[in-house]
Amino acid sequence: MGKRTVIPFGPQHPVLPEPVHLDLVMEDERVVEAIPRIGFIHRGLEKLVEKKDYMQFVYVTERICGICSFGHSLGYSQTIETLMGIEVPKRAEYLRVIWHELSRIHSHLLWLGLTADGFGYESLFMHCWRLRERVLDIFEQTTGGRVILSATNVGGVNRDIPDAELAGICTVLDGMETDYRQLSGAFLGDSSVNNRLRGVGVLTKEDALDLCIVGPFQRASGVSEDIRLLGLGAYGDLADFVPVIGDEGDCYARVKVRIEEVLQSIAIIKELASKIPDGPIMEQVKGNPEAGREATSRLEQPRGECFYFARGNGTKFLDRMRIRTPTSQNLAGMTKILQGIDLADVPMVILTIDPCISCTER
Amino acid sequence: MGFFKLGTMTLKGAFGKPVTRMYPQVKREPFAYTKGHVVCDIEACISCGICERTCPTHAIKVDKADRTWSIHPFDCIQCSSCVRVCPKQCLTMDNRYTSASTAKQMHLYRKHPLSKAEIEEQAKRDAERAERIAKAKAAAAGKKATGA
Ligand code: SF4
Ligand code: SF4
Numbered sequence: 001m002g003k004r005t006v007i008p009f010g011p012q013h014p015v016l017p018e019p020v021h022l023d024l025v026m027e028d029e030r031v032v033e034a035i036p037r038i039g040f041i042h043r044g045l046e047k048l049v050e051k052k053d054y055m056q057f058v059y060v061t062e063r064i065c066g067i068c069s070f071g072h073s074l075g076y077s078q079t080i081e082t083l084m085g086i087e088v089p090k091r092a093e094y095l096r097v098i099w100h101e102l103s104r105i106h107s108h109l110l111w112l113g114l115t116a117d118g119f120g121y122e123s124l125f126m127h128c129w130r131l132r133e134r135v136l137d138i139f140e141q142t143t144g145g146r147v148i149l150s151a152t153n154v155g156g157v158n159r160d161i162p163d164a165e166l167a168g169i170c171t172v173l174d175g176m177e178t179d180y181r182q183l184s185g186a187f188l189g190d191s192s193v194n195n196r197l198r199g200v201g202v203l204t205k206e207d208a209l210d211l212c213i214v215g216p217f218q219r220a221s222g223v224s225e226d227i228r229l230l231g232l233g234a235y236g237d238l239a240d241f242v243p244v245i246g247d248e249g250d251c252y253a254r255v256k257v258r259i260e261e262v263l264q265s266i267a268i269i270k271e272l273a274s275k276i277p278d279g280p281i282m283e284q285v286k287g288n289p290e291a292g293r294e295a296t297s298r299l300e301q302p303r304g305e306c307f308y309f310a311r312g313n314g315t316k317f318l319d320r321m322r323i324r325t326p327t328s329q330n331l332a333g334m335t336k337i338l339q340g341i342d343l344a345d346v347p348m349v350i351l352t353i354d355p356c357i358s359c360t361e362r
Numbered sequence: 363m364g365f366f367k368l369g370t371m372t373l374k375g376a377f378g379k380p381v382t383r384m385y386p387q388v389k390r391e392p393f394a395y396t397k398g399h400v401v402c403d404i405e406a407c408i409s410c411g412i413c414e415r416t417c418p419t420h421a422i423k424v425d426k427a428d429r430t431w432s433i434h435p436f437d438c439i440q441c442s443s444c445v446r447v448c449p450k451q452c453l454t455m456d457n458r459y460t461s462a463s464t465a466k467q468m469h470l471y472r473k474h475p476l477s478k479a480e481i482e483e484q485a486k487r488d489a490e491r492a493e494r495i496a497k498a499k500a501a502a503a504g505k506k507a508t509g510a
Contacts, residue, residue, distance in 0.1 A: 052418060056416075056418035056443075059418045059439060059441050059443075060418070123368060123372060123375075124368065127368065127371055127375075130381050133381075137393075140392075140393050140395075140396055141393045141395065142395070143395070144393075144395045144396050144397035144440070144442070144455065144457075145397055145440065148439070150397075150439075150440070150441045150442060158442065158446070159395070179371070182368065182370065182371050183368075183371070186368045
């Protein structure tokens with residue numbers, strides 16, 4: 001056994017957009033163990049339910065994370081609607097899913113760009129972010145915000161997308177798809193990318209199940225699980241939904257799964273835009289959540305399953321709000337696959353699980 | 363497998379129109395619905411204070427006596443809640459962002475100063491209202507007494 005060295009990785013590191021710290025225990029060039037430390041950006045947002053009423057809190061949940069922003073407001077709204085027994089109008093459900101899938105596209109494109117940047121392919125990074133800009137423009141056009149949308153609220157959505165605008169969105173997505181296919185060709189077919197990703201950081205299916213990994217990380221290891229399969233909201237009206245699965249469990253499979261998920265999201269948006277019913281978009285919300293009543297809800301965020309729990313106390317403030325975010329699950333898998341890899345591969349492995357530290361620490 | 367997979371895209375980038383703008387010479391036009399900043403049509407405002415109570419960040423202050431409506435642009439998160447709840451529809455979300463500011467201060471809207479006649483009319487209305495309330499209270503008390 002060689003001499004062991006500890007190399008600190010983060011919280012400030014070029015490949016990490018967010019602060020997470022890892023102590024990498026090294027033996028020569030090999031990582032023997034990775035000890036994560038989080039808590040650099042804990043903001044105590046769950047505690048804030050005591051200060052903001054349940055209608056205002058949706059704007060707090062949106063700010064848990066800038067990338068899954070819409071997803072969090074949607075998950076929170078769903079939870080409160082279950083808690084108070086509110087029936088959301090059909091059109092609102094469709095619009096929510098359309099925005100949520102757009103968020104997935106923007107999240108995955110952002111991540112693809114960061115990954116390309118991580119393995120030193122700068123032009124690929126810029127092309128990814130250039131495409132992402134079109135999604136942000138759609139957001140701005142339809143909700144008024146580019147990152148924090150404030151589009152959904154308890155009871156429905158705040159703004160309707162007129163049918164003409166929906167058709168416009170589909171046209172933009174069609175244009176994007178052509179460019180995107182070229183980009184994915186570079187990710188999946190370029191030999192330098194392949195050399196960097198193939199066979200690195202393999203997580204087996206058994207490990208994925210043991211460690212309760214969620215999202216694309218889990219699906220890349222061959223586990224067929226996706227909360228969208230539950231058919232909550234407008235997902236239930238999709239003609240067919242089959243999660244994207246990879247089987248190798250390595251960095252390449254994770255990139256591939258996310259690349260295909262973007263195309264899947266585009267298809268979902270187009271399908272829903274063609275089926276969307278007319279009608280109201282907001283249900284009047286009256287009263288307060290009942291004391292002691294509890295509700296939960298699940299949502300497939302871009303990074304995986306997110307779980308929401310809320311308990312009312314009879315006033316307009318909630319008693320408790322709890323969110324279990326995907327990355328807090330996935331960190332366990334990350335430390336597992338970091339064992340035994342080369343130091344030079346560490347950034348790739350960390351990036352390909354798509355960690356979202358803001359979500360993890362809330 | 364292969365190299366130069368981004369060929370066409372890169373060539374397009376080299377010879378096509380740039381995707382970025384020469385800001386600040388060329389400015390981007392905001393969309394019609396872009397959330398820029400909240401503006402208040404102060405003369406239509408009835409100082410009911412609903413916007414103040416709804417605002418999640420307490421950015422709005424309504425002062426009925428002083429006849430002012432003010433907003434802290436640094437606290438406002440452009441959620442549009444106030445715009446949606448205002449009973450007089452006197453708040454609107456402008457689609458332009460505010461320009462950079464050097465000081466953190468409230469943005470104050472003040473109603474026109476009251477003329478003498480208006481003050482008198484207001485006093486008259488207040489007196490009438492007080493009378494109405496007193497009457498209603500007396501009636502309620504009477505009802506209670508007979509009921510009990
Ligand atoms: S809700 Fe409208 S009318 Fe009432 S105080 Fe605010 S701006 Fe004025
Ligand atoms: S837009 Fe939202 S944050 Fe801004 S003043 Fe209105 S209610 Fe407050």
